Amino acid sequence: MTAMIHSWQDHDLHPIDVDPRPDLFHGLSKAQTRQIRRAFKSETYEDGESLPRSGVDAPFVGLVLSGVLREDRATPEGGSHLLALTFAGEAFARQSRDRAKGTLTAIGETEVLTCAYATFERLAVAIPRLRLNLLHLVQDQLAQAQYWQLLLGRKTAHERITSMLRCFHQRQGQPDEIDLAVKRADLGQLTGLKLETVSRQMRALERAGLIAMPQPSRVRIKDAATLKAETGDSSVRRAATDFRITF
Amino acid sequence: MTAMIHSWQDHDLHPIDVDPRPDLFHGLSKAQTRQIRRAFKSETYEDGESLPRSGVDAPFVGLVLSGVLREDRATPEGGSHLLALTFAGEAFARQSRDRAKGTLTAIGETEVLTCAYATFERLAVAIPRLRLNLLHLVQDQLAQAQYWQLLLGRKTAHERITSMLRCFHQRQGQPDEIDLAVKRADLGQLTGLKLETVSRQMRALERAGLIAMPQPSRVRIKDAATLKAETGDSSVRRAATDFRITF
DNA sequence: CGCAGATTTGATCCCGGTCAAAGGACGTGG
DNA sequence: CCACGTCCTTTGACCGGGATCAAATCTGCG
Missing domain, CATH: 2.60.120.10 (Jelly Rolls)
Structure with missing residues (x-):
């Protein structure tokens, strides 16, 4: 099982810190x-x-x-x-x-x-x-x-894209591969960025090995822990390897 | 009355297009x-x-x-x-x-x-x-x-400040003079800008004659119509005199 | 294949962030 | 009353991130 390889590092203290979305049928018989x-x-x-x-x-x-x-x-x-x-x-x-x-x-x-x-x-x-x-x-x-x-007001382009990917990942039930459902320009409207910037940031994440994109709108999460650390939401901001866009 | 001077231009087609905030007691006896x-x-x-x-x-x-x-x-x-x-x-x-x-x-x-x-x-x-x-x-x-x-995702600094001022103006019942209540850094958090940028944009509006600031946190609305046109919300964007920051 | 739409990459520019310093407002104490 | 300190605002100089414009791939489809 490849799972064994990841098991030691996937076991965070908060393995699932996704908030359960409110259930319309909660508390009903x-x-x-x-x-x-x-x-x-x-x-x-x-x-x-x-x-x-x-x-x-x-x-x-x-x-x-x-x-x-x-x-x-x-x-x-x-x-x-x-x-x-x-x-x-x-x-x-x-x-x-x-x-x-x-x-x-x-x-x-x-x-x-x-x-x-x-x-x-x-x-x-x-x-x-x-x-x-x-x-x-x-x-x-x-x-x-x-x-x-908060995201639109305070985060950098890099943090917005990682936050968005993480958000989608959690809301889709943390599958290996998430579905972006919309094109780059729409992702840009969600994050307050232009489509070119969305593309550049995502390719940068792919080059850094955090994600893979078998198709443009399919994203495989390869390193959820680092992705989370890069959202700018965590209290401990790690030094972070270089995600700078290279020209 | 100075009001007469303004009367012809203050009469917009939509003199009050502020949405009434929902009343908790609405529809009650x-x-x-x-x-x-x-x-x-x-x-x-x-x-x-x-x-x-x-x-x-x-x-x-x-x-x-x-x-x-x-x-x-x-x-x-x-x-x-x-x-x-x-x-x-x-x-x-x-x-x-x-x-x-x-x-x-x-x-x-x-x-x-x-x-x-x-x-x-x-x-x-x-x-x-x-x-x-x-x-x-x-x-x-x-x-x-x-x-x-929408404001944080799509508007320029100038549009954000004018939008914010207009929003406060409407919500305070369109008085001559509005109360900002908080300092520049807080206005920056609301609009996703830094305090220096808030200050610069507001001074630019003052220099353009749209507002006056008798005190830093008191803003007199001198030209509500132009202010509205500058928010970036209107369908007809007018050519707009120069609000550029001068160095 | 040929075409249209989407994505990616490149080059350049400018708005707004950052750092720094100079006013301004206001209170406290001499 | 003025001197002083603190906090806030304003202004200046500079820089970098993301927008913009442009062109090159990539993808799917008739």
Whole structure:
């Protein structure tokens, strides 16, 4: 097993320090969970297809079962800006009374379990705990947005890219190989960088041996520990081998 | 009246395009509002005093009646980072189940109306609408965080400062003179800039005649229309007179 | 193959960070 | 009242990281 080779160094003091994303069904009985799942509607969206944004059956909360959702917000200039990605296993909540138009679009074939506002209200009357879980869900989104705020305000390009890769890695369940789902320009919108800079930083990480890129949008994490150390989040910043871009 | 001089140019097509912040008491009857106000506790904090963060009577939701609250979050490096300000008339909601420690601190003498979690739950049972208002409150915080995300990711220093000034102006009710409440270094943390850059941009705006600064932390808005045009938010970017920093 | 779109690499420039020093505001004590 | 110290703001000089422009690969597809 190659695992044995890594075992001694992969065993961190905090082997998994990923925060569990809030579970919409947390603290509910099996019967309640079943009741909710029956009320939710299972839908499959093709690549590039957008979820309905208005109407009575527009999704109010939802769960991504497989695939990825991208959330774009229209900019005042008439353009559009990628705000966030929702990976499989994560939940999303739509801002209801919101004139700021956000769009949810499937990336690849995407299965979602959705629920309209009226349905959710009906369920919440029977299961009060559901409202608390929804609140936690939105609060988690807020915490995430604030994390990116910190990232965009204070980090260098190198730290932003490593942070983003680590974030995706954790949220996808720490697989060997993560799926970036979007192209370089979109990654740039998430991190506040230009596509060329994203590319340069990722190639630098590849040359340093921290990651491998079998395909442009597939990233194999080769050294998660060093990657973490390079995010700029840890209290102990190590001296770090040279990641400088070479010209 | 000097007002007459400005009247023709102050009348924009959208004279007030500020979004009303969500009202915690929205849609409630007078009796319900009275019931809630009785259950809330009125407290006054001195300058620099922090609101309790744990314990059964730690505020869960609150309203700032006068003064300003600053919300700081501890960084992994051991430092602390200003995340947001809450001005008079605005509400705040605390992330309950949150290991990420945020601190609310009064700036100047600050009156708040607060409510512990247990009390809120009791009220919400009697007044279900209150839960919806809370959800809207948190969703508004999320929308705000996402706006700053856009600001930090895409705007120039000049656009960030004008955006920030305009944001404060709107949120303080568009007075002639706004109160920055914090020093340059803190404004820098909000906007992702260094204190010197904040200072330079603000002096540039003063020299351009858009604002005046009778005191370092008091800003008189002299030309709101141009200020708005310079935020980079408007669809029509005007040619703009020169705001370049002169050395 | 030929084409369009995405990524990578290169060369150059400029905005904003960094370091340093000079005001300014304000309180305390002589 | 002024001298002094502290903290904040402003200004200056310089530099580097990331943006920008441009061109060269790479990739998938009809």
